[in-house]
Amino acid sequence: MNLEQMRAFADEIEATPLNVLMNQASGAMRAALLKCLDYGELTPEEGLLVYTAEGADLRAVIKAADLARAEDIGEEVTYVVNRNINFTNICFVGCQFCGFKRQKWESDAYDHADETILAKVADAIARGATEISMQGGINPDMPAFKYRDLLAAIKTRFPRIHVHAFSPMEIMYGARRARMEYREYIAMLRDAGLGSIPGTAAEILDDSVREILSHKKVDVAAWVEIITTAHELGVPTTSTIMYGHIESPRQVVNHLDLIRAIQKRTGGFTEFVPLRFIHENTVLYRKGLVRPADLGFPDFRMYAFARLFLRGLIDNIQTSWVKLGVDFAAVTLKTGCNDFSGTLMEESITAQAGGTAGEFVPVDLIEEQARAAGRVAVERSTLYKKLYGRKAPNGARPIAPQPLPADHHAGGGSGCG
C-alpha cells in the first residue's frame, strides 16, 4: 500500500457510517465492538479477534477505534515540544533488534560529557522545549551514580525543564551499579529531578520472545517491578510495545493485557505508544529472522486495537512519526491515535536502525497535519496538561542553521528507547 492508498482507505472508513460497516462485519466482531463502544472491557479472546481482523472486520474495527477516540478524547491532536538526547551509544547488551549500539572501540562510539548534554538542553530550551527525553546505551564503564549526577546537573542549571529519562533497562543497570534496591534507587532519581520514565525496553512482555530478542535485557518480572515501583513513588511512565518482528498476535494481546492490569493497579501510565520495528540495520533482519511488513494494515490494526483494548484506562494513544514517517503517522490519527509525540529535535536510535523519518518535526508541520485530518493541534506538557495558546518560538525550528554534531544521524530506530 502506498501513502495515497493508505490515506484513501482511512478516509473511506471515516466517511462511512458505523452501522454500514458493522453490518458488513462478522457477528462475533460486531458483538465485540458494540460491547467496547458501550464501555465494556474486551476480554483477551475478544482482543485477539480485534487484533487479527481482516477485510470488512478490520474496517469496522478502525471505525469503532476512531469513534472511541472522538468520544473519549475529542478532536485535539496533542504534541510535546521536546528534545531527545541519546547521551551514549556504547552498550554491551547486544539486543538483536538494535542498530544503535556501539562497542567503545568503534570509531563512531560516543559518550557525551555533561557539558555537551547541558549545551543541548540549553539549545532545546531556547527552541521552546518543555521536555528533555534522555536514553542511552548500557555503558560498562558508567560511573555508579551517573544517572543521578546527570539529572542533578541538568536540574541545577535548568530547574523548570521536565526530564523524561531512563528506561527500565537503564534503571535496572543503574540500581545494580549503585547497589541499591529499585525503590531506593528510583526515589533517589526522583529526588534528583526525574520527572517521568519512558516505558521502553518493553518490546514484547513475554520472556520467550525476549530471550530471542535480547537475553541480557530486563525480564518481564523486573520490567513490571520497576514500572510499578515508579508509579508507587509518584513517578509516572509511558507504556510501549515494539511490534512487527517475531511476536505472535497472542503475545501482543497478552502484552496489552498486562499493561491494562498494571494501569488498573497504579494508574501511572500517561500514554501507550506502539513502536513499529525498524529492521534495516539489525541483526534480527540480517539473520533472516524477520520479514519486514509493508506499512499500512499492520499499523492500522495495532493502533485501532490499542485504542479499543485500553479503553477507559489509557486515553492517550500516541502515533510514532519517527517509526512511520510524518505523512503516514498523520493517517493513523484516523485509526485511534490522538497524540503526535514530540518534536524531538534530535533522534539517533531509530536513525541507526535504518529509519528514514528524520530527527525533527516542526510544530508548524504537526499543526498542518492535524488540520488536514480535520483536527486541531494543541501543545501539551509531558504529563498531558494542555498548553493552550502557547507556541514554541519559531515553530520550534532551529533558531539558526547549526552544524550537525558528530553523533547526529538522520533516520529512525528500535533501541533502548
Ligand code: SF4
Ligand atoms: S536496545 Fe538498548 S540495551 Fe539493547 S543493545 Fe540497543 S542500546 Fe543496548
